[in-house]
Amino acid sequence: MEVFEASHWDAAPPLAPSYNVAPSQVAAVLRQENESQVLHPMHWGLIPRWAKSRSVGYKMINARIETLTTKPAYRSLVQRKRCVAVAQGYYEWQKSPAGKTPFFITSERAPLLCFAALWDRWQHGENAVSSFTIITRPPAPKLAQIHNRMPALLTPQQHKRWLSPAEPPELLLAELAQSASDDLQFYPVSNFVNRPANNGPRCVEPAHQEPSLFDLH
DNA sequence: CCAGACGTTGTT
């Protein structure tokens, strides 16, 4: 709330801290409501209003910026359902012949990352669920060594405009695809984070250098 | 018209 000058949390108890937010789990999402910014707990993995079951959300965790305006599932959301997912960092798995290594990625300068995202509300009988998907883009040069995609990130200057319903989506998307993301830093972590049930500071501890089988005699 | 999909990543 301090960083974003958000006015309040939507739900009474704010989210508990998590070092391992997996798809389907709840994360902090910023939305504009009238003139104020409000934090909402939302499930990661978009469940569109028309979905017949919640399980649709397991597939829609990311949205490619290149095709955002043409995909039927997303194009209507770009107009009025923009939001910002908030976290200190995120994990990306780098592949090599030796296997997959998770990296933890944060900003050198900012205390939090702002992920450009889209949300929707799904209602089925009694229970309503709000959920979101994170927009992805080709990687900034720095991150190309880790992965061939990255989340579309917003600077603190950009995020208010991204949330504003008055802003034209075409312009916002053009800027989003360009934004520099040159302040990102990263380091490898252990595969403790691979198991969704694992949580705590151990998720972001730098990995020991594992000797490869090749180096053992 | 109705039926069926609606998504990304990564691998081959």
Add this chain to the structure above:
DNA sequence: GTCTGG
């Protein structure tokens, strides 16, 4: 709900 394919 809305789009695509048949």
Add this chain to the structure above:
DNA sequence: CCAGACGTTGTT
């Protein structure tokens, strides 16, 4: 994203 299950019949 990764991990883990993937099934029925019949019994307690």
Add this chain to the structure above:
DNA sequence: GTCTGG
């Protein structure tokens, strides 16, 4: 291989 759950 593919789907579900976290």
